[in-house]
Amino acid sequence: MEANTPVPAATLAEQQRYYRARAAEYDEWFLRRGRYDHGPELNARWHAEVGQVQDALARAALTGDVLELACGTGWWTERLAATAGHLTALDAAPETIAINRARLEAAGLADRVAFAEADLFAWRPDRAYDAVFFGFWLSHVPDDRLDAFLGAVGAALRPGGTVFWVDSLRNESGTAPDQPLPGPGDPLTQRRLNDGRTFRIVKRFRGRDELVDAFGRSGIDLTVTATPTYFQIGTGQRR
């Protein structure tokens, strides 16, 4: 499939079902456990680069009224809640929101967060925020939905507001060995759960120039950086 071929709504629904079913095992990927354990050296590299992303997020200092899109199980929600005056956290999966809420309650931060279920392919912002964050979401937005999604992000930011996102660089050891990466340019990939069930989802790796152009079309001046192996980071300001 070509990168810009429209992705059917049924595939986006399958992507939602995948993340609902994966909620309880999601953190294994981020913590390099189970199928995602690549041995001490690569695991240490991963965790060091997560630290670099966290340092970049701390430097961006997302304060005030902050919005997190596709919040998932809450690794980033916990960090955002520590600096935000108020955090709104959206996700399509009630299962991930439940895990996220429990994490924030354990950290004593739940009273700063308003969780809500939302399908980001239909979502429009209710107001303009000081900052918008999304982790490992942009690569799940197909090309034919990118401008609509980024238009909504632009509308969710006040002039001068900050966007910060992190996503995957294309690297075999970023995922599990039983989940080969999509071919270059192919927007779809197959994911597998621990119980063997498989799902087709969107995973679109994009280069810096393509991303800067796309955000620019939505009124956001974007800078893209990367850690050495695993992560791409975008920071930008609404014009």
Ligand SMILES: C[S@@+](CC[C@H](N)C(=O)[O-])C[C@H]1O[C@@H](n2cnc3c(N)ncnc32)[C@H](O)[C@@H]1O
């Ligand atoms: C790769 S996870 C990232 C989670 C979290 N941001 C993190 O970095 O840990 C993608 C998230 O997108 C959510 N998601 C999938 N389809 C969605 C949709 N259409 N609208 C909103 N969220 C969706 C999933 O439930 C999942 O929590």
